Amino acid sequence: MVVPNRVFISFLRLPLLARILLIALLVFLSFGVSIHFLEPETFPTIFDGIWWAIITASTVGYGDYVPNSFLGRLTALILILLGVGFVSSYFGTLAAAAVTKQDAFAEGRIPFKGNGHIIIIGWNERSKELINRLTNMNYPQMIVLIDETLEANPVKSRFVHFIQGKGHVDETIIKSDIEKAEKVLITADRGNDELQADMNSILTLLTIKGLCTQVKCIVEILTAEQVVNAMRAGADEVIQSNKLTSVFMINSLHSNGDGLLSNVIHQLQESRLTSSSVTEDVIGKTFGDLCQVLLSNGFLLIGIKRGEDTILNPALTFKIEESDELLTFK
Template sequence: MPNRFYIRFLHLPLLLRILLIALFVFLSFGILIHLLEPATFPTIFDGIWWSIITASTVGYGDYVPHSTWGRLAATVLILLGAGFVSSYFATLATAAVTRQDALSAGRIAFKGHGHTIIIGWNERSRELIHKLVRFGAQNIVLVDETLEANPVQSRFVHFIQGKPHMDETILKSNIDEAEKVLITADRGNDELQADMNSILTLLTIKGLCPSVKCIVEILTAEQVINAKRAGADEVIQSNKLTSVFMVNSLHSNGDGLLSDFVQPLQENRLSLQEAEDSFVGMPFKKVLGILFEKGELLIGLKRGEELIVHPSHSNLIEKGDKFLILK
């Protein structure tokens, strides 16, 4: 039986073991000094108080042993207890520093819920994280294998270092409790290879948690269908978006009209909302006016897989339609 307790004791964290030994020393010498000098230390509590003050080298002087045996016990307590007290605080400081280093280096798993996971560190994810933090997002998990430390100085951003296509890394992000996942493309690789890595990461995430919403950045048009087959809820073709800007710049003689239009979108949000039953059968123009009075700008409809931007004002809203709204 004693051997079993000893083995369990050895399996306790070092900090807890030192604390238990220190408490045992305080308790033992507190009882001992009470037995040696009951007149000076009327209660066991007085003895424990004296042992803690003596071992910590504070020495208030409110209780002082007068007998030879009492002073001998005090000497042993100072030599023994002060060592455990110093070890405890040294271990406590070391543990705090070690945990902080591990947190910064991305070795600590995330324990929160309802968070957004961003895969890959680049200029796009950097800008996105800054905007999310500014908009009040408080649970962001950044996963990247190239970084050695958290690049964002914010208590709302938790960093995890590791390969995103490995189960071990994704599980550290608490994927089961996540709200959304954004997989950004690694533009440092060949475009096809970058898409393959993104799809592999997507397969890993969907294999662990099929219900989580995944948004994937794809660079090549040929891999869009594969991303959807892998379970992507939304695919962002960033190269296609870039080409739209380039074509607009060429046709507009450099007046930056599209850039000026997109700029306000950085401070507003596009959202897709289910059309309420009360809107079914109404013309688009009437719904546009109703939503405009609520401070929402209706700019299009999604009907099935078709996205209709600025439809005809006489277009009737059908059941199952979704509104593309700018807030």
């Protein structure tokens, strides 16, 4: 009695779809074998009987095998009553499972599995524009969007996986497959006051770094006072969006209203600012000479990063050293 009970308990633990399929297969097998022994002339092999049982239960009814005896027809009637119910239940459950899966995916309840993806936390106009540009590139990178305010994925793209939840909760971050992510961008929630938004961003950063210290995190900070705290929490890069906005405002106040800086930024949106280590052949060259070489290769050299200092547009006679990094637009 122990073995049958264990088998029955194991059967009950199977998913509903698997249980219905197993019962349907058992019904087909039983009636297929039964009809073979009831009418061996009409159904020469057990396979013929099973074939007939499946075709009959699925209401296809090819008519290639038809029982002739009373017991055979009674068996067919019972099969129709039982088999059709199981077949309908199976496909109905299958369809319901597919719809449920699709709804769960759209509502952000399905964990992401992959590697080399970018995680963006927070849905706002900035992240919306960023995701739009990333998904429209020639070779889009997979993006995982995490937000607690959305009820469904706002981006209709196969390159965006949505996860609904709070960014500072371990369970939410684990769903994003954080250990295999390339970068994380934490955007500020401007729905709160600036200090509270920064505190939420830093709390999210601490959660991420606590789960995966090696992933690169970029954090948007609104108040200058919290930049130090963000760096202490492990931020690899801090974006002071309010400071960038003030640069635009000052430029507009001191310009003739021609929007020159905005036009320049608009042109640079299609370009990428990159930093690269110098090679041996350029060590000792002047900034002016290197500008000409890189310009002929389609790169615009705008400055040098030396240690913690970033030098934009240095003198043309500025000498390139071994530890320098080149800041270029492509």
